[in-house]
Amino acid sequence: MSLLADIVTVVAVCAGALFFLAGTVGLLRLPDSLSRLHALTKADNLGLGLIVLGLLPQAGSVLAALKLVAVWGLVQLSGVTVAQVVAAALRRRDGPRP
Amino acid sequence: MSLIDILDIALALVVLAVAGWTIAARDSFAAAVGYVAYGLMLSLVWLRLSAPDVALTEAAIGSGVTGVLLMTAAVRLRRTSQSGADASLRTATRIAAALLCLVVTGALAAVILAPVDIVASLAPAAAGHLASTGLGNPVTAVLMAYRAFDTMLEKGVLIMAVIAVWSLADDRAWGGRAGPLSRGPADGALGLLTRLLPPIGIVVGIHIAWAGADQPGGAFQGGALLAAMALLVVMTGLVKAPAVASRWLRIVIVAGPATFILAGSLGFAIAAGFLAWPAGWAKPLILVVEAFMVLSIAATLPLLVIGPPQRPPAGRDTP
């Protein structure tokens, strides 16, 4: 059982780290702000989400696990809003894209 | 050297690099963003140093509230002055500033590098008397029991800061509200966030303040989170900034220090003197004082960010 939990942790945490890598590469390499925003939201949602998922089997108590999920939920809420708001601000500046 | 040591060294180098870059950045907004990044990294460092209380404070105050203060200041400054302020500085002024910096840095370095007798740590004594305070968190015991006088004066400093900010107000605007921080009440995604987040933030903030008695947390950290939530609803225009003439606002600001002084004076009646509390009384008194301090901190910090009143109070004509 513990082995199974450890496998879940390793797989999910590694996958989450990859999404962070993807987010950073996108932030650095993509040509314009809207595309970078697109790359960033992947790291926010999936990167942290998978890492939280991977850490759940290692959590000491149910309360600690619930706090982990709450952290992910809050970041999710913030990430979504920031993406919307920043995109709207960009659109006001540049006008609708062709 | 284990992997975690390598991680610690990397973290320390990153903090130094971000700090250096923040100082060197020419654009004030970029520097403010760098400062937010620096605060985040520093709070990780505090956690690695097994000081979660300080990490929480650094995250909420250093990175959160101060970061927003600096960012709004940078945006406002950019609006008012297009020319760089540094162009107007004379060479003599620059040299004088550089010399002053060198003297201060040299003095600090001399103090730190000077050989000192190692003072015996007070930690065992602090931990030994923990039971008499009724608290489980030694940090809170130091702040609220052993060094309560210092903490009380710190809260006085916060009130001074609010008075200093308010004193920048125009005569006509005195008694009124701070200028609008946004175009109007936020709608759409931002409106949803500002309606969803504060209730959760209030629960977490009170939890952190309450848990501070026995675990990492405390009045300042909890109050700072509440302040961040208050700032959020004011920034997005959902709630108007309070008028500085309003009585309840002033009562909330002084409630914490006033309760502190009252509770301290109670020491004359029930124990040896000011802020002296007998064992059975310490914890309930500390809890009452902390509750009011949370309130005052939550009100004071946003007032520092939203700035002096700019709009005349309602019912008075604008000349």
Place this chain on the structure above:
Amino acid sequence: MSEFLAVIAGFVLLTVVVGLWRILRGPDDVDRTLATQLLGTGGIAVLLLVAAGTGAGGAEDLALGLALLAAFASVAFVTGLDASDGDGPGAP
């Protein structure tokens, strides 16, 4: 397991730090704000990984606090722009 989590924490820290390059270069204030957003999320991830690896106490509450503040800087940036009579984000 704790060694593994430390390695991953170091890796995420590295990617986030490389992302700081965006704060440095800009070119736009929007890009700088995006970089802080990534840094905030990455910082929370590093914090959770390190805490799980070393068993440091108080990390969950710290992470909750950071998560509440995650959108704070970006919201301040955008509302600050809106208040400044409609000059677009990152006007020089």
